[in-house]
Amino acid sequence: MVGIVLISHSDGLASEAAELARGICGVDVPVAAAGGTDDGGIGTSVDKVAAAIEKVDQGDGVLLIPDLGSSVLTARLLESPGSVVIADVPFVEGAVSAAVAAGCGAPLDGVLAAAEEARTIRKM
Amino acid sequence: MDTRFFTTWMEEATAAVRAGRDHLTRLDAAIGDADHGTNLDRGFTAVAEALAARPPVTPGGVLVLAGSTLIRKVGGASGPLYGIAFREMGKSLGEATEVSAAELAAALEAGLAGIRRLGGAEEGDKTMVDALAPAVRALALAVQEGGTPEDALEAAAAAAEEGAKATIPLQARKGRASYLGPRSIGHEDPGAASTALLLAALRTAASR
Numbered sequence: 449m450v451g452i453v454l455i456s457h458s459d460g461l462a463s464e465a466a467e468l469a470r471g472i473c474g475v476d477v478p479v480a481a482a483g484g485t486d487d488g489g490i491g492t493s494v495d496k497v498a499a500a501i502e503k504v505d506q507g508d509g510v511l512l513i514p515d516l517g518s519s520v521l522t523a524r525l526l527e528s529p530g531s532v533v534i535a536d537v538p539f540v541e542g543a544v545s546a547a548v549a550a551g552c553g554a555p556l557d558g559v560l561a562a563a564e565e566a567r568t569i570r571k572m
Numbered sequence: 573m574d575t576r577f578f579t580t581w582m583e584e585a586t587a588a589v590r591a592g593r594d595h596l597t598r599l600d601a602a603i604g605d606a607d608h609g610t611n612l613d614r615g616f617t618a619v620a621e622a623l624a625a626r627p628p629v630t631p632g633g634v635l636v637l638a639g640s641t642l643i644r645k646v647g648g649a650s651g652p653l654y655g656i657a658f659r660e661m662g663k664s665l666g667e668a669t670e671v672s673a674a675e676l677a678a679a680l681e682a683g684l685a686g687i688r689r690l691g692g693a694e695e696g697d698k699t700m701v702d703a704l705a706p707a708v709r710a711l712a713l714a715v716q717e718g719g720t721p722e723d724a725l726e727a728a729a730a731a732a733e734e735g736a737k738a739t740i741p742l743q744a745r746k747g748r749a750s751y752l753g754p755r756s757i758g759h760e761d762p763g764a765a766s767t768a769l770l771l772a773a774l775r776t777a778a779s780r
Contacts, residue, residue: 491611491647517748521652524690525643 450550450559451478451504454543455497455514455523459484465540469547477551478504479543492518497526509556511546511563515539533560541566573671573721573778578634579623580780584773586616592769599762603749607648608762615646615654631671635662635679649747650763653687653700654770660686673721677711680728684708691746698744698756700763707732707771725775732771736764 452469456462462483469479480500485491501510512523512534523534533556535542542563549562589596589612597609619638628634639658642651664682665671671679684704693699710731714724737760744756747763 485647489647490605491607492651493647494643494652518647518649518652521649521690522643525652525656 449478449506449553450508450546450556451480451501451506451510452543452546452550452559453480453482453497453500453504453510453512454539455492455500455512455519456481456483456539457490457492457515457517457519459488461515461539465543468540469543472544473547473551475551477547478506479547480504492522494522494525497522501526501532509533509559511535511550511556511559513537513539513542513546513563531556535560535563537563537566541569545569573631573673573676574669575629575631575634577777578631578671579627581774581777582616582619582623582634582638584776585770586620588769588773588776589613589616589766592766596762596766596769599760599765602759603744603752603756604762605648605748608650608766611646611648612650612654612766615642615651618642618645630665630667630669632662632665632667635659635665638662649691650700650766653691653763656686656690657683657704673711673715673724676721677708677715677724680704680711681708693746696742697746698739698742698749698761698764699746700761700767702739702742702761703732703735703764703767703771706735707767722775722778725771725778729768729771729775732768736760736768739764 454462454465462481466479466481480503482496482500486493510532514520514523527534545566546559546563549559593609593613600606600608619641622641635658639655643655661679661683664679693701695705707728711728714727739761744750749756
């Protein structure tokens with residue numbers, strides 16, 4: 449199964465978004481949170497992101513979903529074409545959409561495409 | 573320029589960032605999230621500690637260790653950006669134990685390329701690129717004209733300072749300040765200001 453890492457400036461935001469994505473998709477999709485700095489402040493930790501990638505990597509690839517700013521730059525430092533890819537998508541909607549696709553067994557490019565669809569799907 | 577020179581540069585940079593911390597944070601408070609000075613101070617303090625704990629034996633080693641430490645310790649967008657810049661500079665210098673002004677100019681250009689690749693900023697976007705790109709050009713020109721390394725680094729530092737001040741009338745197109753749109757006009761970009769500090773520290777290292 450494709451792994452998903454949610455990267456946010458906020459530990460709480462990343463953790464809760466991961467919880468939500470796991471809860472909505474209903475299967476045991478590997479979704480990990482990497483939020484905040486090493487000392488729990490607002491920011492990004494490359495070590496947390498690297499550890500989260502390792503945790504969810506089952507060999508089918510990992511999708512990184514950053515919130516903004518330094519999260520995006522940190523994700524870009526760790527991307528690896530074909531195995532660790534970044535989704536430029538709305539954080540919550542993209543996470544849920546990616547988790548549902550990963551739970552259905554979609555490959556990495558399919559999970560990325562599902563996340564990207566979240567950008568254009570209207571709520572109303 | 574040897575390993576000692578590059579270690580001195582990092583020590584001078586640590587001192588300059590410490591002294592400029594509150595100023596950088598004030599600039600960031602105007603158009604960002606008011607953490608640039610604190611973040612960079614934390615990062616360079618960790619750089620100084622890492623260099624003291626495991627002293628590298630080449631100029632490239634100094635810069636790669638500094639870059640990797642900044643990536644891990646800064647916590648804001650400037651961490652990956654400065655981190656990649658120093659790592660690219662270090663890689664460009666390879667295993668050499670003595671670096672010429674021309675090699676330093678090429679390394680600084682590699683650092684700028686790393687920042688542009690990672691952050692996607694062009695000159696005029698109101699970012700650190702607006703200070704670094706003119707510094708790279710000034711250094712290359714001074715080296716080409718055959719000046720002393722001191723003169724060349726003086727020219728680079730002056731160009732960075734001028735570039736940073738020239739961000740004041742610009743509207744930000746990258747980074748958090750870009751969310752402010754036209755309200756970002758009238759403030760110096762904190763990333764450009766810290767780049768000017770780092771180039772000034774390089775000039776100071778050359779005068780030691």
